[in-house]
Amino acid sequence: MALDAQWAANWMRAGAAAMAENRQRLIDLDRDIGDADHGENMDRGFSAVVQKLDADGTPATPGDVLKLAAMTLMSKVGGAAGPLYGTAFLRASTAAGAAPELGPAAVAAMLAAARDGIVARGKAEPGDKTMVDAWTPAVEAARTAAAAQATGAGVLAAAANAANAGLAGTEPLTARKGRASYLGERSAGHLDPGAASTVLILQAAARTAEEAA
Template sequence: MKLDTTWIETWMGASAAAIAENKALLNHLDREIGDGDHGENMDRGLTAVVPALAALPDDATPAAALRSVAMTLISTVGGASGPLYGTAFLKAAEPLGDGPELDGTVVVAMLTAARDGIVSRGKAESGDKTMVDAWTPAVDAARAAAAEGASPGAILDSAAAAAEAGAVATEPMVARKGRASYLGERSAGHRDPGAQSTAIILRAAATVAGDD
């Protein structure tokens, strides 16, 4: 499908469904190294995003839709994830300008801006065992796919696959940021819940877009 406002609305609906389906898993992952409520928080936030997007005017731009997602997540998701995801979507809107549709270049810019927003807000880098460990591979894969002339949908698919692999790769890491860092070496052997929710959300983006 075209990567327009309708795509963002459909993407967020698919994300909400996927997070709801994986809520128990995300809570379990978070229970191992955090507060145990990441799934609950993300489910609450994305459930609120769906009606917020439906309330936008018919002529809302994709950037306006992303800003709506951001503000809703900031106001409804508890813990550190709300500000981090909120910042991600807020920054993701910036490269879109007032355009009605995203091409491959803008998709890469959107993902890059989202990742950079998370890094800036959370002061984390690759290897810290955070959602950055899913976002950075996603950005790198998106750039590589775009350089090869891939379609926007294929770029998103590459990003999602890299995020999924990145989430798995957090398992042996020792956390250096966030609540998990308090566990030191004991944080190894557990997947980061934020990286896993990132992989779920980016996979929803790719699935909805299709290989256009």
């Protein structure tokens, strides 16, 4: 099966399962340097995406699925995560366009558009200890994999692995954006919860793409 609308819907469902499974972990990470609501917000938001898919059925294209996710997350997720992930999926939807399937280059472009949307919305840069520290290496790895003729699933696997390394790299950083920045030097020594949820999202994308191959 190709990276089509059904894959995109499966990605959202796998993402919802990952958020439910990791809800407490994300809460704990956010409690360390934030307001402890990230896990609850992400779980609620992705559950709402699945409910929308169940109610309305799978849209026609991957881009349509991503747009559905964007609108749902924007309306259901509180805190900073809703606008950031909503913008990410909306930009990804625009990048995917009306294509019925996404090839490797399109997957890389979709991830880049998502990252660029987060940067535009949150004004964060690599090194600020935010989800951008997971998204940026993911985009770079995806582009490299696509250029090396990897499959779409391979591009997503490379992105997920790079995001996970980026997450680990947030631990020693001092936060310069968001609520964590209020802690100053005390924010060092903790993983960024937004980077952690980014990893879960990209791992879900890679896992469902591998199953679709």
